[in-house]
Amino acid sequence: MSMADITIIGSGAAATTTLIELFGKLADGPPLKKKLNIIIVEKYAEFWKGIPYGARSSVNSLTITAISDFISPGKERDLFFDWLKVNLNDWTSDYRLKGGMAANTWLQNNLPLIEENKWNLVYLPRFVFGIYLQQKLLAYLQTLEEKQLANVLLIQAEAIDVKVEDAQYKVTLEYPDKTLSSITTTKLVIATGSAPVKNNMEETAANDAYVYINDLYAPSLDDNLKTLQNTLANVSDKEDRNLLIIGSNASCIELLYLLNHRPDLLSSIHKIVTISQTGLMPGHISEKTLDSYPCPNLDRLKHTGNYSIHTLIEATKKDIQPAIQGHIIIPYVDRAISLTVELMQLLDEESKKIFFGIYGPQLTRLIRRSGPAYKRAADNLIGVQKLELLKGKFLGIEPANNGGILNYIAPDSLEQQHRFLFKIIINCSGSDDLQNSSSRLIYNLIKRKICTVNLSGKGFVVNEKFEAAPHLYIMGPLLGGNMNKRIHFWHLENVARLLYLSPYLAEHLLVQ
Ligand SMILES: Cc1cc2nc3c(=O)[nH]c(=O)nc-3n(C[C@H](O)[C@H](O)[C@H](O)COP(=O)(O)OP(=O)(O)OC[C@H]3O[C@@H](n4cnc5c(N)ncnc54)[C@H](O)[C@@H]3O)c2cc1C
Structure with a gap:
């Protein structure tokens, strides 16, 4: 000992x-x-x-935010940016060697941005x-x-x-x-x-109708991509080579980005279906700046001073709506959140605890974001009809002859079975309580x-x-x-x- x-x-x-x-x-x-x-x-x-x-993770996995936001401004960020430049040849050659098509595209698009210190546009390979x-x-x-x-x-x-x-x-x-x-x-x-991560399939008995991957990063993303390839290669009917992704958290859009740069894998997949309560991918970060970032509901509360933690969050949710429709306008969201935090500070300790414990995580879910390259990949897969975003509540998988049948509750509250058989199912639904x-x-x-x-x-x-x-x-x-x-x-x-x-x-x- x-x-x-x-x-x-x-x-x-x-x-x-x-x-x-x-x-x-x-x-x-x-x-x-x-x-x-x-x-x-x-x-x-x-x-x-x-x-x-x-x-x-994969060598091609990128940071969620631009690198300028990855580390806060200051000495540590300057040191990291200097290191990136001093060691540029080393990590870029390593990346070129290991990263295939995604790396070539990334390097082509991003090396000029790094050269010009445009760090707010660079989403760095995380490795x-x-x-x-x-x-x-x-x-x-x-x-x-x-x-x-x-x-x-x-x-x-x-x-x-x-x-x-x-x-x-x-x-x-x-x-x-x-x-x-x-x-x-x-x-x-x-x-x-x-x-x-939350295990959605705990109740389902082991079977050989389909393969279930509970954690995309265990043992590793690359291992799981190999499992995906090998599993689908053994399905004789092309139409049954379907992938189901449960949930649409950050790992889901990461997986779609990686698949989009792997024509060898994509060609072996008939359809990818994601099922989530929103039926949406994380929002795309917009570089747009506006003349003003109006928060009329929060401003009203600030003016009257008459609010509780619950009415404050209602106002925040209303005010961030215009900033998260289709794309996330960062300065807009930042203004709404900092105004919320300012108003929250004036409330009692219990309200602050409720804010940090309950409402904060809800706001984070509303402003889930991903970089433009991830967003483009998902859009491309939808465009070529490889990807279908299904809105609904996952109920379970029923083993069938050559795959699993998805049972879910559709937005109209009806229990349904999806038309495809799924040979491989990947859980991207986030961590459990x-x-x-x-x-x-x-x-x-x-x-x-x-x-x-x-x-x-x-x-x-x-x-x-x-x-x-x-x-x-x-x-x-x-x-x-x-x-x-x-x-x-x-x-x-x-x-x-x-x-x-x-x-x-x-x-x-x-x-x-
Ligand atoms: C896939 C992914 C992408 C992310 N991307 C970003 C990003 O772009 N930007 C950002 O700011 N944040 C990102 N994050 C958030 C991330 O949580 C933090 O940035 C940071 O990596 C957290 O570090 P950690 O050490 O707490 O967690 P981890 O990196 O998860 O490390 C925890 C370690 O603990 C080990 N461990 C767990 N349980 C045990 C045990 N019982 N005994 C022994 N070892 C154990 C695990 O094997 C693991 O190595 C991402 C997270 C994930 C999972």
Whole structure:
């Protein structure tokens, strides 16, 4: 059994940005009383990059926002832009080599924009940020080892349980070969990313009529594209080679973008059908600027001062409508949201909690966005009649002879069966509430009453030191829905926010 001063579970951007800060403070700050023992536990074989920026995504996966919004303006963003330029030859040749047709098109369209520093138009292949994070972390790690300031142990295992023993945390680990062991740590950081995706097919018995992929990024996007190709190649009747995508979250439009650049895969698919409650893809970000961004409903509330959290959000929803119809006009949305936050600040604490826990996530869903290249890909697939966007509520899949039959509730409230048979079904419906999480770690943290789920259902209650329990810290998306002096975000699936929070968490971890 290993003993640690600090253990971090998860090794994605949340852990890496925190460690970069922590290592920086260790290397440059006053010496600590003793050398620190740090353990990082990661269930996947790759460290420092996490799901979006490493091998579980595709090299062709792009950032959701333009790179100018990916990192907030300031020193860190300048450093990243400098790094992108200094290392341009390296990452572009790597990308050209691995990315096929999508990479060639991307490089052709984006290299001139990078040359001219038009960062507001560049949606970067995400793996590039993964390389940047990894290089930065490894450089610090080397300094720490040279100066003998810390021992850093990397363990590939899934943390499945946590117990409190003698004011320490005992973490049970399950290794890839399913053997178990445990580590004991004084400080524990849970940085495991968003809660696992909702499983829509739990009730469905295993069958060989169709293949179901619950998580597009597990084991990896590329592996799942291979499964898709192999599965469809074995279907003799062309008309039965159909793909069903459940949900239309960001991973759905990412998948459509990747398929649109893979003629070999597209030719093996007869039809792609997406089913979602809205029947829409995330909105397209518009570069348009307007003379004014009127918010008459919010302005009226500001003027009268007579509103509750509920009427405030009603006004916000009305005012953002013109900014999200067909495309999302960012400055317009920004004005409505900042006015909402300004008015929300004047309400009592309970209303603020309701805002961060319930209404904030609703607003985020309304302004779901994607870059122009993703949007163009989806439009193209609709244009060539490869893609059908179905509006309805998914009920289940009925196994048939050579595929699954989709049962759903149509907008007219009638239960229906779709006309196609689906040979492959991919879940893109987003993460589950923590109370229903398939993560054994999250389940046990709740069951043992170590952590409490906040109003959002997607995050844990923490104090301003990031603590869900004494010396048990949360970092990353599981912080969403909190409101205190330091952490006041309704969602944290966002690198800029991780970069903002990581120095503060590093500070708390270093207090001895
Ligand atoms: C596909 C995708 C695309 C995204 N695109 C963007 C974008 O363009 N811009 C943006 O700002 N944000 C984006 N995000 C949001 C993203 O959540 C954050 O940017 C950031 O990556 C979160 O980092 P993380 O370390 O919290 O999560 P993750 O990257 O998910 O890392 C968590 C790590 O914890 C490990 N883990 C989980 N449970 C355990 C366990 N029990 N034991 C051991 N290890 C465990 C996982 O294997 C994983 O490596 C995207 C997210 C996803 C999933």
